[in-house]
Amino acid sequence: MAADIETLDKQSATKAGAAGMPRLHQVIFAALLALALAAPFMLYPVFVMKVLCFVLFACAFNLLLGFGGLLSFGHAAYFGSASYVAAHAAKVWGLTPELAILCGTAAAAALGFVFGGLAIRRAGIYFAMVTLAFAQMVYFFALQAPFTGGEDGIQAVPRGDLLGIISLRSDLTLYFFVLAIVFTGLLLIYRIVHSPFGQVLKAIRDNEPRAVSLGYRVNRYKLAIFVLSATLAGLAGSTKALVFQLASLTDVHWTMSGEVVLMTLLGGMGTVFGPIVGAAAIVTMQNYLAGFGAWVTVIQGTIFVIGVLLFREGIVGVLSRWLKKSL
Amino acid sequence: MGGDIILSAKGLTKEFKGFVAVGGVDLSITRGTIHALIGPNGAGKTTCFNLLTKFLQPTEGTIVYNGRDITRLAPADIARLGLVRSFQISAVFPHLSALENVRIALQRRRGESFDFWRSETVLRRFNDEATKYLDDVGLPAFAQVKAGELPYGRKRALEIATTLALEPELLLLDEPTAGMAQQDIERITTLIGRISQNRTILMVEHNLSVVASLSNHITVLARGKVLAEGNYGTVSKDSRVIEAYIGAGHA
Numbered sequence: 311m312a313a314d315i316e317t318l319d320k321q322s323a324t325k326a327g328a329a330g331m332p333r334l335h336q337v338i339f340a341a342l343l344a345l346a347l348a349a350p351f352m353l354y355p356v357f358v359m360k361v362l363c364f365v366l367f368a369c370a371f372n373l374l375l376g377f378g379g380l381l382s383f384g385h386a387a388y389f390g391s392a393s394y395v396a397a398h399a400a401k402v403w404g405l406t407p408e409l410a411i412l413c414g415t416a417a418a419a420a421l422g423f424v425f426g427g428l429a430i431r432r433a434g435i436y437f438a439m440v441t442l443a444f445a446q447m448v449y450f451f452a453l454q455a456p457f458t459g460g461e462d463g464i465q466a467v468p469r470g471d472l473l474g475i476i477s478l479r480s481d482l483t484l485y486f487f488v489l490a491i492v493f494t495g496l497l498l499i500y501r502i503v504h505s506p507f508g509q510v511l512k513a514i515r516d517n518e519p520r521a522v523s524l525g526y527r528v529n530r531y532k533l534a535i536f537v538l539s540a541t542l543a544g545l546a547g548s549t550k551a552l553v554f555q556l557a558s559l560t561d562v563h564w565t566m567s568g569e570v571v572l573m574t575l576l577g578g579m580g581t582v583f584g585p586i587v588g589a590a591a592i593v594t595m596q597n598y599l600a601g602f603g604a605w606v607t608v609i610q611g612t613i614f615v616i617g618v619l620l621f622r623e624g625i626v627g628v629l630s631r632w633l634k635k636s637l
Numbered sequence: 638m639g640g641d642i643i644l645s646a647k648g649l650t651k652e653f654k655g656f657v658a659v660g661g662v663d664l665s666i667t668r669g670t671i672h673a674l675i676g677p678n679g680a681g682k683t684t685c686f687n688l689l690t691k692f693l694q695p696t697e698g699t700i701v702y703n704g705r706d707i708t709r710l711a712p713a714d715i716a717r718l719g720l721v722r723s724f725q726i727s728a729v730f731p732h733l734s735a736l737e738n739v740r741i742a743l744q745r746r747r748g749e750s751f752d753f754w755r756s757e758t759v760l761r762r763f764n765d766e767a768t769k770y771l772d773d774v775g776l777p778a779f780a781q782v783k784a785g786e787l788p789y790g791r792k793r794a795l796e797i798a799t800t801l802a803l804e805p806e807l808l809l810l811d812e813p814t815a816g817m818a819q820q821d822i823e824r825i826t827t828l829i830g831r832i833s834q835n836r837t838i839l840m841v842e843h844n845l846s847v848v849a850s851l852s853n854h855i856t857v858l859a860r861g862k863v864l865a866e867g868n869y870g871t872v873s874k875d876s877r878v879i880e881a882y883i884g885a886g887h888a
Contacts, residue, residue, distance in 0.1 A: 330756040330757060330758040501753070501754060501756065502753040502754075504756065504757045505752060505753045505754065505755050505756065505757055506744060506747065506750040506752055506755060506757055506759060506760055507750050507751055507752055507753040508753065508757065509733070509737065509740070509741060509744065509750070509757055509760065510741065510744065510750045512730065512732060512733060513730045513733065513741045515732075516729075516730035516731055516732050516733065517728055517729065517730050517731075519692070519724065519728070520724065520728040520729070520730065521730075521741075522692075522712050522713050522716070523690070523692075523712065523716055523721060523722045523723075523724070523728070524716055524721070524741060524742050524745060524799070524803060525713050525714075525716035525717045525721075525745050525803070526713055526745070527711070527713045527714075528713070530749075530751075531751075534751055534753070538753065580732075
């Protein structure tokens with residue numbers, strides 16, 4: 311038995327490096343970064359930027375669903391409102407891109423605080439319905455408000471000059487700016503999941519009454535993760551507005567909320583890398599199947615159904631089970 | 638009031654839409670004892686237990702813990718005062734390792750854990766202590782095993798280790814041996830006997846041999862009311878208790 315403990319100790323010692331990240335995860339992150347650095351030279355940069363924005367959005371959503379155990383059906387509200395605010399800040403207020411993104415992200419955080427504070431009073435399906443209702447309110451606000459441009463959205467958003475110096479008009483320059491934002495966002499999400507806060511969060515997800523009985527005021531933790539998730543979704547939405555130079559009703563529509571659920575489930579909720587895979591797969595599919603027109607949704611739905619039937623834990627979830635390693 | 642009553646309830650009542658699950662229960666738990674709450678199915682034991690731990694809000698009555706009225710407090714706040722409960726179904730965090738399960742309890746000592754920007758490696762300082770609690774309940778070899786993968790009896794042991802890690806003054810155990818095989822029952826009974834040194838325990842329990850071997854004091858509930866009180870010898874001979882358990886025809 312003593313030998314058992316020793317080997318277990320050794321395993322956990324080699325598993326986690328100095329920063330607390332297991333070697334395997336370090337390697338995967340490095341490989342992803344290498345892939346992302348090479349991608350714009352082989353693929354259309356705007357397409358890869360779209361993938362990156364949705365990767366961040368899905369990972370932010372997974373923070374709430376996979377690690378907080380809370381299914382929000384209205385995450386488009388944070389993604390979309392941030393997109394509008396960032397577009398407005400860049401176009402009307404003439405702010406530099408990093409400040410515009412900051413404005414959008416802050417707006418999503420504030421919205422997440424208000425909506426989250428009300429929604430976490432309910433659980434399960436009621437929680438999902440409340441978040442959906444709030445998201446619909448945001449949608450109708452975006453449709454009616456004077457500064458959102460109604461059906462047209464906010465178009466021709468200037469990409470501007472980073473810090474007022476570096477022009478982002480070139481797709482490639484913008485690409486590396488977006489990559490820096492998204493990669494930093496992903497590392498932050500990784501840290502949140504693997505922090506003392508993340509530990510409590512997983513405990514609440516696993517068994518809420520037990521966490522209460524150990525003296526944790528669970529609602530405060532739920533609100534904190536809701537705000538963090540909304541903020542990061544906002545970061546993704548603001549960045550997206552600059553990439554496409556557009557904030558539109560699509561960003562706040564309920565189908566956007568559904569899509570991010572789909573990406574997360576397909577990739578594997580509660581895994582670190584699942585939403586990255588899920589988001590990349592869905593965006594790629596939409597891009598290459600665009601020729602089929604309205605059939606895209608049908609094909610997407612079929613693939614989703616097959617995916618869920620074949621691997622219920624999502625692509626990365628199944629991989630993780632096969633390899634017996636947390637991914 | 639003598640300082641030896643740690644928890645008392647007066648006129649504790651809980652109604653569910655007209656149905657009185659618990660009606661006017663008085664209860665005093667003496668410090669340093671093992672107090673058992675028994676009774677036939679539907680007697681209101683679990684409701685009573687949930688009222689005392691504030692997982693349910695009483696319709697009427699007061700609960701006093703260490704001289705302080707806790708009737709209106711939230712369950713998490715009660716835990717912070719040192720009154721910690723277990724659950725009927727094994728309550729572990731299935732996706733965390735056994736060590737992490739215990740650490741969740743120890744982590745409470747840092748105060749709130751909202752620091753999402755810090756690496757969880759800061760929690761390693763609790764590892765030695767967590768291992769000590771795992772040793773206590775015979776789980777040292779399972780430290781890195783996910784709690785969800787432990788056999789049932791081991792889960793209960795882990796739950797007790799986690800509860801003990803909070804160093805509670807008063808432990809409330811909800812059917813600690815429910816659904817267990819004989820061998821596990823013996824292990825848990827011995828464990829509860831051992832941890833009861835300098836602690837107070839209130840437990841709801843179905844298994845009368847466990848109750849007989851462990852408890853100093855027994856309260857028998859039937860139909861939401863206190864039927865009898867005393868030690869096992871007194872209670873087990875009480876004709877009303879026998880009647881409630883077996884039915885009037887056999888008394």
